[in-house]
Amino acid sequence: ELYTDASQLPDTVYDFVVVGAGTAGNVMAARLSENPKFTVLVIEAGISNEGVRTVEVPFLATQNIPATATTWNYTTVPQVGLGNRSVAYPRGRVLGGSSSINFLAYTRGADAEFDRWANLTGDAGWAWSNLAPYYLKNARLVPPADHHNTSGQVVPADHGYGPLEMSLPGFATSSDQKVLATTQVNGSLFPYNIDLNSGNSVGIGLTQSTLGGGERSSSATAYLEPALNRPNLHLLIENTVTKLVSSKGAKGVPTFTGVEFASSASAPRHTVTARKEVILSAGAIGSPQILLLSGVGNSTDLKGLGIAPVANLPDVGQNLKDHPILSNYWQVTLNDTFDDIYRDTSVFNAKLAQWNSSRTGLFADSPTNALGFLRIPDNAAIWSQFKDPAAGRQAGHFELLFLDGYAPAPAPGPGNYFTINTAVVTPESVGTVKLNSSSPFAFPLIDPGFFTAPFDVQAMVYAIKSARAFMQSAPWAGVALSRVGPVGDAESDADIIAAARAAARTIYHPTSTARMAPDNAAWGVVDTQLRVKGVSGLRVVDASVFPSIPAAHPQAAVYILAERAADLVKQAWSH
Numbered sequence: 051e052l053y054t055d056a057s058q059l060p061d062t063v064y065d066f067v068v069v070g071a072g073t074a075g076n077v078m079a080a081r082l083s084e085n086p087k088f089t090v091l092v093i094e095a096g097i098s099n100e101g102v103r104t105v106e107v108p109f110l111a112t113q114n115i116p117a118t119a120t121t122w123n124y125t126t127v128p129q130v131g132l133g134n135r136s137v138a139y140p141r142g143r144v145l146g147g148s149s150s151i152n153f154l155a156y157t158r159g160a161d162a163e164f165d166r167w168a169n170l171t172g173d174a175g176w177a178w179s180n181l182a183p184y185y186l187k188n189a190r191l192v193p194p195a196d197h198h199n200t201s202g203q204v205v206p207a208d209h210g211y212g213p214l215e216m217s218l219p220g221f222a223t224s225s226d227q228k229v230l231a232t233t234q235v236n237g238s239l240f241p242y243n244i245d246l247n248s249g250n251s252v253g254i255g256l257t258q259s260t261l262g263g264g265e266r267s268s269s270a271t272a273y274l275e276p277a278l279n280r281p282n283l284h285l286l287i288e289n290t291v292t293k294l295v296s297s298k299g300a301k302g303v304p305t306f307t308g309v310e311f312a313s314s315a316s317a318p319r320h321t322v323t324a325r326k327e328v329i330l331s332a333g334a335i336g337s338p339q340i341l342l343l344s345g346v347g348n349s350t351d352l353k354g355l356g357i358a359p360v361a362n363l364p365d366v367g368q369n370l371k372d373h374p375i376l377s378n379y380w381q382v383t384l385n386d387t388f389d390d391i392y393r394d395t396s397v398f399n400a401k402l403a404q405w406n407s408s409r410t411g412l413f414a415d416s417p418t419n420a421l422g423f424l425r426i427p428d429n430a431a432i433w434s435q436f437k438d439p440a441a442g443r444q445a446g447h448f449e450l451l452f453l454d455g456y457a458p459a460p461a462p463g464p465g466n467y468f469t470i471n472t473a474v475v476t477p478e479s480v481g482t483v484k485l486n487s488s489s490p491f492a493f494p495l496i497d498p499g500f501f502t503a504p505f506d507v508q509a510m511v512y513a514i515k516s517a518r519a520f521m522q523s524a525p526w527a528g529v530a531l532s533r534v535g536p537v538g539d540a541e542s543d544a545d546i547i548a549a550a551r552a553a554a555r556t557i558y559h560p561t562s563t564a565r566m567a568p569d570n571a572a573w574g575v576v577d578t579q580l581r582v583k584g585v586s587g588l589r590v591v592d593a594s595v596f597p598s599i600p601a602a603h604p605q606a607a608v609y610i611l612a613e614r615a616a617d618l619v620k621q622a623w624s625h
């Protein structure tokens with residue numbers, strides 16, 4: 051049942067209270083409520099996802115950001131590595147969380163990403179061989195919107211049977227053909243990868259997107275909605291959790307027993323009791339913020355803000371990792387790019403009408419039809435200065451994302467454009483999330499530390515040159531005209547670096563702000579069962595516990611982690 055007002059809630063005591071109906075939170079809610087003996091309440095700050103056009107229409111995903119009714123409209127603190135610019139840092143604030151507003155790419159990353167988690171935490175349960183069943187349990191392939199023959203574009207045997215729908219592009223563009231042709235003629239630099247979700251994530255392939263039947267599939271549509279008719283699952287939306295409630299338990303161990311929330315800063319606070327556990331799934335920004343507001347963090351910092359310390363865990367809000375990205379643009383001779391839809395309302399409306407009537411056409415597609423992860427070669431000069439940060443040889447160092455037009459729109463002038471977004475997916479830069487104030491309604495201070503580590507700058511230079519080499523390949527001869535846009539003019543390395551610092555932004559992949567560490571380690575925030583260290587009754591399940599950031603779009607890893615976490619919680623309370 052869905053409620054919008056605390057006074058409507060039929061109960062004040064639940065077995066589990068899940069904070070945040072986001073990507074991970076909805077997996078927890080759906081899986082825990084499979085047991086009819088468990089009662090579960092989910093509290094979400096955002097609005098319902100239903101009927102929100104930019105959430106439902108895959109191609110319009112980019113229109114949810116930077117600041118709309120479905121986002122937390124965060125910005126970063128000025129970024130030293132980006133010429134002191136502050137950059138927009140939106141997160142989903144809607145049922146489904148960021149899975150409702152993201153750009154739909156589903157990439158689980160190399161097996162080695164998870165094996166690294168196992169190594170960093172000392173728990174083989176996080177190794178790929180043990181997580182694979184949870185990957186299969188998360189998503190399933192469904193036909194693309196245009197029902198084309200997908201042989202040679204995907205390896206069906208490497209996919210599962212879960213509720214999340216995933217499909218290949220359902221609206222072919224002429225630039226897709228050129229991207230794929232480039233992998234054929236220039237395969238040594240740009241190998242074709244038939245399925246980026248087969249465990250080897252190096253190479254370029256068609257994007258597998260979280261959509262089915264031409265509509266976005268999210269943790270809200272795939273997990274939450276089908277479970278909402280269960281009598282043991284209650285959902286409260288449009289209410290912000292202000293802190294977690296704890297008391298001193300047996301032997302003086304702080305014990306989390308409930309959650310405090312309110313519908314606005316000035317509204318009265320309400321509390322509910324969690325008989326078994328509080329599950330914190332507020333994401334890589336929200337979860338550290340709520341931990342700090344609840345007295346879990348660096349005790350000295352907390353006292354300075356007037357917050358009574360409950361557990362001294364200095365790692366809360368530390369180790370923020372994210373992928374920096376920027377756009378490289380070309381003017382092209384193709385005449386069917388999407389540029390016109392943002393220049394001509396009648397073209398936009400025609401595409402929307404097609405989607406409305408048949409869930410087909412451009413708007414049934416995610417914003418990017420092809421992408422790939424590539425390695426900086428072993429003989430590159432960069433390796434004389436830096437140690438290889440990749441998890442393994444089947445993981446890339448940088449990413450190329452291909453967009454059939456000028457993105458973010460609108461194009462700077464008439465004509466047609468092609469965009470290659472370049473991202474560094476093995477960043478060495480580390481940042482923080484800190485409280486700005488003890489008010490739960492004040493945004494935290496977000497500092498991803500972009501380009502503060504020299505490796506990231508050098509890797510971005512490499513990625514930009516790689517994108518340029520891609521466009522110099524034979525299939526683009528006579529098609530790609532001039533380079534345009536802010537990075538386009540830069541020629542020398544020094545100029546490219548300056549342009550990169552002026553143009554880079556986030557690809558919206560923050561992780562690791564409440565990271566998992568070995569059970570006996572003094573560092574970290576949660577143990578290998580995702581229980582907050584030094585307290586009882588509290589787990590964190592979302593991207594904030596990632597021990598390291600995968601060289602991939604992280605939503606797949608969030609789903610996989612949450613599927614395992616749900617089993618861990620079920621096992622813990624099976625008696």
Ligand SMILES: Cc1cc2nc3c(=O)[nH]c(=O)nc-3n(C[C@H](O)[C@H](O)[C@H](O)COP(=O)(O)OP(=O)(O)OC[C@H]3O[C@@H](n4cnc5c(N)ncnc54)[C@H](O)[C@@H]3O)c2cc1C
Pocket residue numbers: 069070071072073074075093094095096115140141142143144145146147148149151152153154155156157289290291292331332333334336337340557558559560591592593594602603604605606608
């Ligand atoms: C614009 C954008 C594009 C992206 N594109 C991709 C992509 O193409 N592919 C990909 O794999 N990943 C992408 N990502 C990243 C991916 O979506 C996230 O890594 C993932 O969804 C995070 O899941 P989570 O469960 O950790 O947090 P979220 O899904 O963000 O969930 C957190 C939830 O907690 C709620 N919450 C927070 N604080 C409170 C509070 N105090 N009280 C109540 N509720 C609260 C939030 O409203 C939200 O619903 C993108 C992200 C964004 C923002």
